[in-house]
Amino acid sequence: MPLASEPVRDIESMYHKEDGRVLIEIKLMSVIQLFNSFDPAPFYEKEIDTQAEHYIVDTVRDFPAKTKFKIHIYLPPALVASEEAKKIIPAIHTHFHYRMLVADRKFRSKFRFGRISLLIGLVFLAVALVARQIVATMNNHFLAQLLSDSLLIIGWAAMWEPITVLLYELWPIIRSRKIYEKISTMEIEVLPLPG
Structure with a gap:
């Protein structure tokens, strides 16, 4: 300083x-x-x-x-x-x-992984949300609420990785690629x- x-x-x-x-x-x-x-x-x-x-x-x-x-x-x-x-x-x-x-190859690989994991995450989230609706009709209110909330959390947790990859991990690779191109x-x- x-x-x-x-x-x-x-x-x-x-x-x-x-x-x-x-x-x-x-x-x-x-x-x-x-x-x-x-x-x-x-x-x-x-x-x-x-x-x-x-x-x-x-x-x-x-x-x-x-x-x-x-x-x-x-x-x-x-x-x-x-x-x-x-x-x-x-x-x-x-x-x-x-x-x-x-960097180009790394970007393509990471983007492909992000798209595949997004598709898997969306399918899993849809299944979890449907299962949540089914569980909500159970007679045991406390157990139904616990399972319902758990399915919702697990469904959204499945989206964590694709969101991280597609929103945050690609930009540093793009920036590095531009820097390497400039220096080259x-x-x-x-x-x-x-x-």
Whole structure:
């Protein structure tokens, strides 16, 4: 929390800008730092390091959706023109395009599950409500009331999961997918570390 004498800074003031775009700046001492060393894929297809990915994604997530970005990767001057450095830009784009495809698949799977569970929940609710009406005609008033209320609660409880999935769990996936898509087409520049 800022002290009373410190000015309150907005998040945008903490980043450099270039041509109206917020810069996501990553300083590396070697190209391999950007990649997951446990990934057995060829160099240019490797996964981006988890910390680098989180930094890029979290930066984009911190800003409004319409904000424009550019990524600057800083390397020691001797590495900027290397073959490995030339593979950084396509590797980042490929990585986030893959993440976008995974988010698409996750959305479709979750949406399919939500629709099926909604159908099951509605059928179960209808059966519970019909059974409730039948139970309400029983002679034992207390037992009939107890069973009737139990069927109503169980019927509505069956709707909990589909409602949770369809109303709340899909939106974060959609947001992540949009962020990955944005990063997968973002302009990236590899530059020498400032002296």
